[in-house]
Amino acid sequence: MTHYDHLIIGGGMAADAAAHGIREQDPTASIGILGEEPTSPFPRPALSKKLWTDPDFTVENTALDTVGETAATFHPRTRVVAVDLEAHEVTTHGGDTVGYGRLLVATGGHPRTLTDLPGGDRVLYYRSLTDYHRLRVLADTRPHVAVVGGGYIGTEIAAALIGQGCRVTLLHPGEVLGEQMFPAELADDFERLFTDAGVEVRGGAEVAGGREHADGVRLELESGDTVQADVVVVGLGVEPATHFLPEEVELADDGGVVVDEHLRTSAPDVYAAGDVASYPDPILGRTRVEHVDNATTMGTAAGRIMAGSEETYDHTPMFYSDVLGLGYQAVGTLDSSLETFVERVGEGAVAYYLDDEAVRGVLLWDLDEGVEEARALLARHSRPTDPADLAGTITG
Incomplete structure (x- = not known):
């Protein structure tokens, strides 16, 4: 049976980031990565963005060199079907068992x-x-x-x-x-x-x-x-990939894996990061975010924590999209059923999303700057009586 000090289930960007985080903290520990896909970790945003729109982006120069940079052992086409928490082992679809000292669930999701x-x-x-x-x-x-x-x-x-x-x-x-x-x-x-x-x-x-x-x-x-x-x-979104986890691992109502501020699950020596993790965001509250900023930042933190760091994960992620010459960024909740206030800023706009108690989300429409200001605004956990009073808060 193969055994790794740190075993990562999932072959996406969170897995790559976690391997780097482990290596930051521990230069010699053994790292194994079990990925369902036939390819090594790859930046998913490029698959629907710049690989199509920017000729300078190719598969070859965009691919991540996870193995070369971290000395992790990558196992492609390897689907985990069970985790034995007591034995510290996982079983693959091929019947193999892989042992671990600490385990990271970074499986992301399967398409709906x-x-x-x-x-x-x-x-x-x-x-x-x-x-x-x-x-x-x-x-x-x-x-x-x-x-x-x-x-x-x-x-x-x-x-x-x-x-x-x-x-x-x-x-x-x-x-x-x-x-x-x-x-x-x-x-x-x-x-x-x-x-x-x-x-x-x-x-x-x-x-x-x-x-x-x-x-x-x-x-x-x-x-x-x-x-x-x-x-x-x-393209209908994804469902958290948690089918292989035992019942001792607590799941949130949306199917994500519940973790604490140290990205630990309810099972000993088992952590989760990326799209699959439901975590206590210091600004947003408990949430699960399916975007690259969260996957890479949380993955890196999870790797360091698994390898001995005592840090907490306190990053509030942003997310973005680029289509047909329009770029937008956002922090928090973008739900048009909330009360909204839109301020035109230059050629772009800022949209604020409010409930009865606070500003819950900020959209930066065709603006390059403003993410940090948006985080600061959400962190106040308050709102003006008149949403129009938010005018000028973020100028892009």
Whole structure:
């Protein structure tokens, strides 16, 4: 049986960061990484952004050199099916056992799927570098691509593919693209970006299922309508990958792994970091964040803590997206059902999201600066009586 001082389950950016964190703290400890995917850790944001839009970004110069930089042993195509907490062992789908001194769960999530739309050669639940390579080959034929989902992945992939000369239909359930996140005036601007670029945006379109056939893919909508496309890309978010964990590991209501401020789970010598971890943010409260800033910062902290650091994880992450020349950043909760106040700043805008007690989120729309000011504002845990009094708080 192979044994590692530090064993990481998951092969994404949090795993890479954790290996670096371990190595910062301990130059000699053995590190093992068990990844489900056939490729080593890779920066996921590039898969839907700069690999499509910036010719200076290639798979080769973007890839992480986790093994070379940390001397970790990486095991690709290795899915963990069970953890024995008492024996300090994990079992893989191939029946192998791997021992550990300390274990990090950095599994991220698996793409949400539609029950009646199986993945296939032309139906991609987009998540991995393998998916990127497949979609690149398909995109070279300039197909008609139906993108299902109006969130981060859906909008970024739609923007990427229209830039490659594909015909793109973007299907989402709302009335206006981005309406669940953005105040109405910004959601209108957001949808207009896509329609002006040539994307066919179909709101009120919920996909019930579909089938791949010789000529492409036929999607069936809840309304009874159908959409015929050459390729379908589905981006509906992810579900935390925790299926292998024993019941002693506490899970949050959203399926994330509950950790304390030291990123420890409820099981001895087991930690969690990245998209899968539900942690006590000092500003936001207990939360789970599925974005790269959190994955890398938390992963590094988890690695150092596993290797002996007594630090706490106190970083409040930001998140961002880039589509069709628009870049936006945010901190906190972007929920358009909250009270909002939008201030135009130069060519961009700042949107504030408030509940009865405090400012809960800040959106920086087409602005390069303001993240630290946004964190400071949220940390006050208060709000003005009139939201318009927030004008001038963040100037970008």
